[in-house]
Structure formats: structure tokens, C-alpha cells
Amino acid sequence: MDTAALLIIEVLNGIASLALACAGLAIIFGMMRVINFAHGEFMMLGAYTTVVCTKTLGINIWISMLIISPIIVGIIGIIVERTFIRFFYGRMIDTLIATWGLSLLLIGIVTAIFGNIIEGVSAPMGSFEVGVYNVSQYRMVLIGIVILLFIGVFMVLTRTKLGLIARGTMQNPAQASVLGISTQRVYMVTFAVGAALTGLAGGLLAPISQVIPTAGAAYVAQTFITVITGGTGAVTGTLVASGVFGTVRQLLSYEFTPVLGGVGLLIVAVVMLRLLPQGITGKIFRRSL
Amino acid sequence: MFDITRRGLLKGTAGTAASLVAAGLAASPKAFADDDEIVIASIFDQSGGLDIYGTPMTQTCELAVEEINAAGGLLGKKIRLIKYDPQSNMELYAQYAQEAALKERVDLVHGAITSASREVIRPILRRFQTLLWYSVIYEGGVCDINNFVSGVTAVQWVKPMADYGFKTHGKRCYYIGADYNAPQIIGKWTEKFAGEQGAEVLTKDFFPLDVAEFGPAIAKIQEAKPDWLSTCLVGAAHTGFYRQWYAAGMLNEIPIVSVTFGVGNEHVQLSAEEGNGIVSAQPYFQELQLPANVDFVKRYQERFGDDAQYLNSVGIGGYLGTMLWSLGVKAAGSIEREDVIAALRSGDIAWDGPAGHMVVDPVTNHVIQDMHMAECQNQTWNIFESYSQLYPSDVIDRCDLTKDPDMNAHLEPII
Numbered sequence: 001m002d003t004a005a006l007l008i009i010e011v012l013n014g015i016a017s018l019a020l021a022c023a024g025l026a027i028i029f030g031m032m033r034v035i036n037f038a039h040g041e042f043m044m045l046g047a048y049t050t051v052v053c054t055k056t057l058g059i060n061i062w063i064s065m066l067i068i069s070p071i072i073v074g075i076i077g078i079i080v081e082r083t084f085i086r087f088f089y090g091r092m093i094d095t096l097i098a099t100w101g102l103s104l105l106l107i108g109i110v111t112a113i114f115g116n117i118i119e120g121v122s123a124p125m126g127s128f129e130v131g132v133y134n135v136s137q138y139r140m141v142l143i144g145i146v147i148l149l150f151i152g153v154f155m156v157l158t159r160t161k162l163g164l165i166a167r168g169t170m171q172n173p174a175q176a177s178v179l180g181i182s183t184q185r186v187y188m189v190t191f192a193v194g195a196a197l198t199g200l201a202g203g204l205l206a207p208i209s210q211v212i213p214t215a216g217a218a219y220v221a222q223t224f225i226t227v228i229t230g231g232t233g234a235v236t237g238t239l240v241a242s243g244v245f246g247t248v249r250q251l252l253s254y255e256f257t258p259v260l261g262g263v264g265l266l267i268v269a270v271v272m273l274r275l276l277p278q279g280i281t282g283k284i285f286r287r288s289l
Numbered sequence: 290m291f292d293i294t295r296r297g298l299l300k301g302t303a304g305t306a307a308s309l310v311a312a313g314l315a316a317s318p319k320a321f322a323d324d325d326e327i328v329i330a331s332i333f334d335q336s337g338g339l340d341i342y343g344t345p346m347t348q349t350c351e352l353a354v355e356e357i358n359a360a361g362g363l364l365g366k367k368i369r370l371i372k373y374d375p376q377s378n379m380e381l382y383a384q385y386a387q388e389a390a391l392k393e394r395v396d397l398v399h400g401a402i403t404s405a406s407r408e409v410i411r412p413i414l415r416r417f418q419t420l421l422w423y424s425v426i427y428e429g430g431v432c433d434i435n436n437f438v439s440g441v442t443a444v445q446w447v448k449p450m451a452d453y454g455f456k457t458h459g460k461r462c463y464y465i466g467a468d469y470n471a472p473q474i475i476g477k478w479t480e481k482f483a484g485e486q487g488a489e490v491l492t493k494d495f496f497p498l499d500v501a502e503f504g505p506a507i508a509k510i511q512e513a514k515p516d517w518l519s520t521c522l523v524g525a526a527h528t529g530f531y532r533q534w535y536a537a538g539m540l541n542e543i544p545i546v547s548v549t550f551g552v553g554n555e556h557v558q559l560s561a562e563e564g565n566g567i568v569s570a571q572p573y574f575q576e577l578q579l580p581a582n583v584d585f586v587k588r589y590q591e592r593f594g595d596d597a598q599y600l601n602s603v604g605i606g607g608y609l610g611t612m613l614w615s616l617g618v619k620a621a622g623s624i625e626r627e628d629v630i631a632a633l634r635s636g637d638i639a640w641d642g643p644a645g646h647m648v649v650d651p652v653t654n655h656v657i658q659d660m661h662m663a664e665c666q667n668q669t670w671n672i673f674e675s676y677s678q679l680y681p682s683d684v685i686d687r688c689d690l691t692k693d694p695d696m697n698a699h700l701e702p703i704i
Contacts, residue, residue, distance in 0.1 A: 135538075
């Protein structure tokens with residue numbers, strides 16, 4: 001019984017951390033169709049922001065993770081969008097190469113500043129007991145934060161004028177501009193929001209992972225696979241795909257090894273894309289976001 | 290995008306070939322060393338994933354050379370050190386070992402960090418008759434007259450920890466390690482030592498070096514309820530384990546006796562509370578209160594200033610190996626490889642350095658040395674037990690270089 005509870009918490013954890021890592025990409029790639037290969041590096045920047053704020057500047061860890069990391073990475077997102085992403089809209093392959101270069105550049109800059117050494121912060125809060133087992137409280141809070149985050153993104157996109165404008169612009173930029181909307185500005189803001197969410201993910205995951213300049217590489221493949229499998233409805237699709245992949249990965253990792261967990265994730269992704277080439281939301285939940 | 294024409298291709302190829310030839314010509318006149326110097330090479334990764342180990346090793350190797358030269362050199366000659374950086378890349382190891390042996394004709398290659406990289410360069414240097422010194426703590430088992438090892442072996446290093454764990458914490462141990470040859474072989478040794486104690490290793494789990502998410506692993510360990518946990522985790526990503534273990538509140542629930550904690554300076558990279566109470570055994574700690582060590586740490590910090598790192602049992606290797614080799618050269622009175630090997634294997638090469646008394650053993654080409662058990666508290670190591678002059682007896686049943694000098698193997702434990 002205790003073991004089952006522990007396992008369920010582990011699975012929820014796996015889903016939450018995958019969905020969190022994907023949230024920003026769901027906006028930038030899922031909605032805007034910008035292949036941002038520097039996604040992992042945006043997370044890395046968010047993590048470094050949290051580390052610097054808490055360790056060097058002595059700021060409260062929650063403020064660092066939840067507020068400062070997204071703001072800093074959001075600002076970096078605006079700069080990146082203005083200086084070169086905007087010249088690549090609609091040119092997928094070119095964007096891929098340009099953002100790959102950006103990712104190498106960011107790794108280089110961070111290595112030059114901090115050195116190729118591990119940084120990190122301890123997780124706030126202690127642990128609690130599930131029967132005879134111990135579970136980190138922080139991981140439970142993380143699950144809650146991810147649920148709130150996705151509800152928030154969903155509400156903004158469906159219930160606000162801002163969300164309506166953003167969705168309209170992504171679907172039909174020409175029509176949107178005819179209606180007097182500055183599409184350039186909408187793209188910029190949307191990209192910044194995506195970057196900020198990615199920075200938030202980096203900050204929140206910093207206490208439970210290692211923080212090094214190359215940390216982003218571990219996230220790129222799995223986040224892209226998840227968002228692609230999610231399909232056109234970026235938010236719902238990403239959530240559903242995270243649910244499937246997170247469950248498969250955690251259960252296989254628990255039963256066998258993390259290697260098989262990773263392999264299992266890929267096999268499920270291949271099978272799902274074969275059966276649902278348009279992604280999950282291309283077939284089911286078609287009217288979702 | 291890329292217009293490939295026949296003419297363009299020919300031009301390009303000719304240009305490349307010409308520049309290669311030019312580079313070869315430019316390099317060749319420098320092939321032989323001056324007679325008034327002894328040339329040695331260090332091959333330690335100073336960039337890439339392993340730089341946390343290779344950078345201090347190169348520094349301490351450099352310091353050893355500078356100190357020998359300041360004291361008048363070897364056989365009246367100055368030592369010149371060529372520092373190669375293989376960038377954590379196996380192909381570069383092979384390339385630099387060949388370059389050191391054939392082009393620079395060095396008298397010693399001091400190098401390799403992982404066992405995998407050592408097994409890349411060991412056959413090359415044996416073939417080209419260039420002496421190899423390996424100075425990293427490792428799983429043991431190298432049996433090669435051309436290769437001296439000042440790093441400790443499983444019997445010297447892992448056995449004291451296994452004995453301590455089984456005696457202090459209990460008979461049921463859970464082993465986790467990185468997924469490559471050294472941690473796997475150390476896992477086998479741990480099982481062997483468990484058998485000798487009538488204890489058991491419940492499970493051995495291995496993780497690729499890029500795994501950073503240990504949630505399922507921690508759940509699995511909790512479920513197995515071992516008396517203690519033995520860790521042989523390696524590299525930056527695996528540091529996350531200790532962080533997640535602490536976050537899960539496990540640090541005081543299941544004690545950790547770690548083979549590798551600290552050798553990548555994990556104890557200073559993690560916060561104090563994340564590392565408190567973790568026990569490890571190493572042949573060297575910067576905290577060792579030997580006069581020779583206190584003095585050495587001061588010299589090292591003065592020499593490298595802000596670049597000086599916390600010295601651990603891996604980082605010090607560059608110094609220990611180079612100094613022991615220099616004693617062999619002095620005793621031989623010659624720099625010829627056969628003479629140096631014979632002198633090093635005489636059984637008379639003994640030295641009191643920063644890591645205490647060290648004796649080169651002629652049977653195994655390894656080094657008899659001390660071992661210290663320490664507990665991590667507030668990011669420093671408190672040594673609570675020391676073992677004097679442990680003998681590297683790991684594979685002595687199968688490896689005796691005095692009887693069989695042609696032996697050339699990397700042996701594993703028989704369980």
C-alpha cells in the first residue's frame with residue numbers, strides 16, 4: 001500500500017517535471033512554430049538566475065524561482081526575439097540552425113562567467129512520511145505549481161482578450177493585421193512569455209537537478225518529442241503527452257533502469273506518432289488548445 | 290546552397306593536401322629533444338566533462354616538475370613537461386599518446402584519468418616502449434610491467450569502506466554507480482568483500498553519466514530497506530542524486546558510504562546539510578595533518594593562487610606519480626626505460642610525501658600506501674580512522690610481474 005502510494009507520487013512527479021520543462025516550448029514551438037533549439041539553455045539560464053539570487057545575493061529562494069527567474073529569462077527572450085528570431089519567422093530550418101548557434105553561444109557565455117563547475121541550491125522545505133517512506137515536500141509543491149501553471153496558461157489563452165489576440169495572430173497573421181493588430185508586437189510578447197515560462201521551469205527544477213552550463217542538453221530532446229507528440233493543441237497536447245511519457249518513463253525507471261525508462265519513452269513516442277501523425281490533439285481533443 | 294563543382298572540389302582538395310604537407314614539414318625538424326633536458330608528457334583532460342579531475346592533476350604534475358627542476362633537476366638535466374589536453378575525448382588520448390611516444394620521444398607519459406582512457410593509451414605506450422604512469426584511484430587489476438600505478442586499488446580503497454559499512458551499519462548493502470567499467474568492476478569487488486563478511490549486496494543499479502533524475506531510484510532504494518548505501522556515482526549530473534536524496538529526507542535514514550563522493554569535490558559543491566554525514570575512504574585528503582602535507586598544500590596554493598582548487602585524492606595524483614618516478618630515475622642513474630623500470634621495481638623506492646609513506650611494489654607495479662576513513666561535516670572531511678601501509682593484493686593470485694614480466698592484462702575479480 002505504502003509502496004503504491006510512493007509509486008503514484010513518483011509518477012506524478014515525473015509528469016509534473018516533464019510538463020513544466022515543456023510549458024515554454026508548448027508556446028514557442030507548439031503555438032508559434034518557432035523551433036527553439038536553445039530551449040534547454042533558456043532553462044539553464046533560469047536555473048543560474050535562481051542560484052545567483054539565492055546564493056550570492058541572498059534573496060529568498062521562492063522569490064528567486066517564481067519571480068526573478070521568469071522575469072530575467074523573459075527579458076532575454078525579448079532581446080533574442082528582437083535581435084534575430086523575428087527575421088526567421090516562417091523559415092523553420094533556418095530557425096533551427098540559428099537557435100542551435102544561440103544555444104552554443106549561451107553555453108559559452110555562462111561557462112566563461114561561472115566556469116564549467118556544478119552549481120546548485122538545496123530544495124526548500126523538508127520531507128514528509130508516506131507510511132514507512134520519505135518523500136520530499138518540495139516535489140509535492142512542484143506538482144501543485146505545475147497544475148496551477150497550466151490552468152493559468154489555459155485561462156489566459158481562452159478567457160482573455162490577450163489570449164484571443166495571440167491565438168488569432170498565430171492562426172492567421174495577415175487577417176489579424178488587417179484587423180489592426182500589431183502582429184510584430186504579439187509575436188514578441190508571446191515569445192517573451194514562452195521564454196519566461198522556460199526560465200520559471202529552470203528555476204523550479206534547479207533545487208532537484210545539477211546546474212552546469214551544459215545542463216540544457218538533457219532537456220531538448222524530451223521536450224521537443226513531448227510537444228510534437230502533443231500536436232496542434234499546444235497546451236492540452238503537451239499536458240496529455242507529458243502524462244503518457246512521464247508515466248511510462250517513471251514506471252520503467254523504477255522497475256528496471258533509467259536507461260530503459262528513456263528507451264520506453266522513445267518507443268511510445270514513435271508508436272504514437274505512427275498512429276497519430278498529427279499528434280494527440282490532431283485526432284482526439286481536436287478543439288482543444 | 291552548396292554548389293559542388295568538379296573544379297572547386299579539386300582546388301579545395303589540393304589546397305588541403307598542400308597545407309597538410311606543409312604542416313608535416315614544419316613539424317618534423319623538432320622531433321628530437323635536446324640532450325640537456327628530459328622530456329615528459331602529461332595527458333589529463335583539462336576541458337570537457339572530466340576537467341574537474343584533469344585541471345588539478347595537471348597543476349600538481351607541473352608543480353612536481355618545477356620543484357624537481359628547482360632542486361637541480363634529474364641526473365643534472367632539467368625536466369621539460371609537455372601538457373596535452375585530450376578534452377575528455379578518447380580519440381585524442383590515442384593521438385596524443387602516439388605523438389608523445391613517436392614525435393616527442395618522451396621518457397614518461399603521466400596520464401589517463403578514467404580506466405577507459407588508460408586502456409586506450411596503455412597498449413599504445415607498451416608497443417612504442419614508452420613508460421606510463423597512472424595515478425588515479427581505480428578498480429585495480431592492471432598487470433603490465435610498462436605501467437606503474439600510484440592510484441589505490443579496490444583492496445586498498447573499497448575494502449576498508451565495505452568492511453566499515455558491513456560492521457558499522459549492517460549486513461545488507463545497496464550499491465549504485467555510474468554505468469561504465471570502473472563502477473561495474475568496483476560493484477563486483479563490493480560483492481566479493483560482502484561475501485567475505487557473510488554479508489550481501491541486495492541490488493546493484495547503474496546509471497548512465499547523463500542521468501540527473503533519481504526519483505525512481507530513491508523510491509527503489511527505500512523499498513529495498515538496505516542497512517546502508519554504497520555509491521560510486523561519477524560526474525556532474527550524478528551530483529543531483531545527493532541533492533535529491535537530501536530533499537527526500539533520506540540522509541539520516543539510510544547512511545551513505547561512498548567510494549567517489551568528494552573526488553569531484555562534490556562536498557564543496559553541495560551545501561553543507563546535503564553532504565553532512567557521508568563517509569568515504571581516500572588515500573589522500575587535503576585535511577591530512579602530516580607536516581609534509583601541510584607544507585605541500587601551502588606551496589600548491591601559493592603557486593596557483595586563485596586557480597588553486599580543493600585538493601583531493603585524484604588531484605594530488607599528478608604530484609605523487611611524478612615524484613615517485615623521479616626517485617626511480619635517480620636510483621637508476623639513467624633515463625633509459627629498462628633501467629628506470631628495474632630501479633622502480635627494486636623494492637627500494639620509498640618516499641614520505643603529502644600522502645604519507647609510499648613504497649613501490651615490484652610484484653604488482655602498484656604502490657603500498659595509507660588509507661583514511663573520513664566523514665563529511667560542514668564541507669570538510671573529518672578523518673576518524675586510518676589504515677597504515679595497505680598492500681595492493683587484488684589480483685596477486687594471477688599477477689606476479691617478478692615471475693611473469695611479459696604479462697599484459699587488466700584483471701577483474703573472480704567471485
